[in-house]
Every structure is written in structure tokens, then in C-alpha cells.
Amino acid sequence: MADERKETVGVGLIGLGVIGTGVVKVLSRNADVIEQRLGFGLRLVRVADLDIETDRGVDLDGIHFDRDASALIADPSVDIVIELIGGYDVAKGFILEAVAKGKHVVTANKALLALYGKEIFALAAEANVDVAFEAAVGGGIPILRSLREGLAANHISSVHGILNGTTNYVLTEMERTEEDFEVVLKRAQELGYAEVDPTFDVDGIDAAHKLALLTAMAFGAELTYKEIPTEGIRGLAPIDFEMAREFGYRIKLLGIAKCRRDRGGNERIEVRVHPTMIPAGSMLASVDAAMNAIEVRGDAVGPTLYYGAGAGEMPTASAVVADLMEIAREIRRGGAGPVAPLSYMPDHLIAKPLVPLGELRGRSYLRFTAADRPGVLAHLAGALGDQGVGIESVVQPRGVEPGACVPVIVLTHPADEEALRRALEEVDRLADVMAPTLVIRIEEDL
Numbered sequence: 001m002a003d004e005r006k007e008t009v010g011v012g013l014i015g016l017g018v019i020g021t022g023v024v025k026v027l028s029r030n031a032d033v034i035e036q037r038l039g040f041g042l043r044l045v046r047v048a049d050l051d052i053e054t055d056r057g058v059d060l061d062g063i064h065f066d067r068d069a070s071a072l073i074a075d076p077s078v079d080i081v082i083e084l085i086g087g088y089d090v091a092k093g094f095i096l097e098a099v100a101k102g103k104h105v106v107t108a109n110k111a112l113l114a115l116y117g118k119e120i121f122a123l124a125a126e127a128n129v130d131v132a133f134e135a136a137v138g139g140g141i142p143i144l145r146s147l148r149e150g151l152a153a154n155h156i157s158s159v160h161g162i163l164n165g166t167t168n169y170v171l172t173e174m175e176r177t178e179e180d181f182e183v184v185l186k187r188a189q190e191l192g193y194a195e196v197d198p199t200f201d202v203d204g205i206d207a208a209h210k211l212a213l214l215t216a217m218a219f220g221a222e223l224t225y226k227e228i229p230t231e232g233i234r235g236l237a238p239i240d241f242e243m244a245r246e247f248g249y250r251i252k253l254l255g256i257a258k259c260r261r262d263r264g265g266n267e268r269i270e271v272r273v274h275p276t277m278i279p280a281g282s283m284l285a286s287v288d289a290a291m292n293a294i295e296v297r298g299d300a301v302g303p304t305l306y307y308g309a310g311a312g313e314m315p316t317a318s319a320v321v322a323d324l325m326e327i328a329r330e331i332r333r334g335g336a337g338p339v340a341p342l343s344y345m346p347d348h349l350i351a352k353p354l355v356p357l358g359e360l361r362g363r364s365y366l367r368f369t370a371a372d373r374p375g376v377l378a379h380l381a382g383a384l385g386d387q388g389v390g391i392e393s394v395v396q397p398r399g400v401e402p403g404a405c406v407p408v409i410v411l412t413h414p415a416d417e418e419a420l421r422r423a424l425e426e427v428d429r430l431a432d433v434m435a436p437t438l439v440i441r442i443e444e445d446l
């Protein structure tokens, strides 16, 4: 471990991919400002990666570079280990190996923490080391530090986030070009905005990973991402964006977490990821392309908004190096022990009851795919009415061939999710209905 006599704090980096390369760049290009802010330097002493051949365009002179991550972790000159290989088992193994050796850890691995965070943080607390992960949510946006420090005095009531750059890019492009999802996704893949396997992004899983961490930090609610009801963006079509515009909304994939407190102070947590219509004039609605933004409301501070690049080499590296600096400061102060990584002390970080999705109440946008026959509208309206779901507006776009399948758009009045679900089960059984109904929930209060 570093002590007062060391001129610098030693850093070891496991994983020299895009973000790892960014970390090397930030540490060398910004060494001046890092030292001016810390009063001492951060020294990258070792890098480990399975690929030691590819030229990443960074100068590794004087830095020990090989394939041996375990040797890096064991190296006494390494005070802080950065894990940037991603994935589950191997990354978890390295993190726990580092913790067991009394090394602090910085990681961007939201998937790992959203599933195994509890175990990792408990072992880190026992070993009296930090596991920092600012880069795991919102890339370069300092949202975790804001929740843990800047907003620490507040009861947080809600978090609404555009947490995935890939899907925000696809949604923005679908709206702009009026092209189908598959066409836009293919272009996003060609341009490097989407992975070859886009599942984690387009199905909302990456956003759920990040929301699990935000929910813990905002409300002290322990949960894994698997408990979060999650819907992705594959079902959206150009007409949904056109209709959203007509109704005064934009469509965003939102991670939403709210804390419901009853009069007795009991808390239940509402948490979900799904495409959402939000008022076109809201600040989140103006967040386009691959950018991320998170709105957090606290009882003392009111609404606050955090915006920036949620991914990418240098923005993500910016967050990783900020974590290194915070830990290095602690090391220099004599290592008073880890800060509460999830913003609450461990005994106040508990599994709080989740609000079942069926209990939600709100307005929804429905797109039915129906045969264009007399009486169809009456059947749809009847199925909704039978469950007490009121219709606020109905649109059947013109210009569709007579007799063909038509989209029928309905905006509902506020309704219980459970009643809506029962109504849609009935609708989807109707002979006139040709495909499952698309539902986009409307979030007005932004």
C-alpha cells in the first residue's frame, strides 16, 4: 500500500481495450492537472491484456506490459487496480483477487456490479478497500458522485434516465429519418454506435444494469437488474414517432426509479426500463443521438439534471481517472477506510419492497394492428371499456390500402396497468387484430 513517503500512487490496468487506452491517454496527457489537483502524481506502473501485439497508439515506455493480470495484482508497486475487461467471471475473479490482496479497485463493469455488487462490496468492506465505479453509469457524467456526495442530504424521490447511448441514437435516427428499426440499427452498427450483438442495448438490459446501481444509490434499495421490469425498443415503428410528435411527445428509452413513502415512512420502490413518451418540451426530451442524461429529484434540492457522453473512450476514461484520484487522495490521507460505495452504509442498504408493475397508473399510447373492417374500432373500444380503460384520443392514419392491415392509435386516460394488461389480452385474442399491441407508457411529470 502507498504511504506518506511515496511520491506517487501506483496504478495497474487490466484490459487495454478502448476505455483502457483512454485511461492511458488521460493519465499521460493530463498528468499536469492531475498532479496539481492531488499534490502528487498517479503513476501507471503495469498494464495487463491478453493482446500485447496490437498498437493502440499510446506510449507504454517504462510501463510493464504483459498478459499476467495476477502478477499485476500482486505487484507491490500497484496500489489501485483498474478492471476494464468487462464480462462476468474473469472480471469478478480479478476484482476479488485484488480485494483479497488489499488493493483498491476501479471498474466500469456495470453488468458485474448489477448482479454481484452485494458480494463484491461486502468483501471490499471487510478488506477495508474501495471498489469505485463512476464509469459504470452515464460514462463521463459524474452521476454516482453527485448522488453519493452532492445530493447526500436529500430524500430522493425519483430518478429518470436516458442511460443507453446506443438506443438513444437509434431512437433519434428513427424519428429523424422515418426509417424502420432494423435499417437504423444496421447503420448504427456500421458507424460503431451499436455492437455486432446489440441485445444488451436494444433490449434495455444495459439500461437496467445502470438503473440497478442508481436505485441502490438513490434509495438505499438493494436489488439486482433481474428484478427490474425491462422492455427494449425493437417493437417501435416510424409511425410511433410521427404520432408522438402529433400528441406533443418524444419517445425515449427511460430507466425510471421512484420511491413511494407512505405516511408511516414505509418505502416501496417503483423501478422499470421501457420506451416512454415524454413531453416534447421537457429537458430529457431534448437529449439526442448517443448522449445520456439523468434527472434526479430530491426533497431539498428539487429537480436536478446531469447530461453528457454516456460512453466512448475519453469520456469513460475521464470517470475512471476521477475514481483513481479520489482513492489516491484517501490513500494519502492514511486510508481512513472505504467510503460507502453505494451511498448508504451497508446496514441501511436493504432489499426494499418493489411496487408490482400492475399497480402503476398512467396514460398509455397503444398501437393496434387491425384489419380495416367495419366494426373493428367498436371491438377495440369495447375491450378497453370492459376493463375501465378510458380512451382519450383515437387516430387511424389515412392513406392505407382499403382492406389492408391498419395501425389504430389510441391514447388512454389514466388507467391501472393491471386493467390495461387484461384489456390487451382480450384485444390480442380478437380475430380483427393481426399482431400484438404495442404499448408505450406516457410519463407526464418531467
Ligand code: HSE
Residues within 6 Å of the ligand: 139, 163, 164, 165, 166, 167, 201, 206, 310, 311, 312
Ligand atoms: N452500450 C452502452 C451504451 C455503452 O450504448 O450506452 C456504455 O455503457
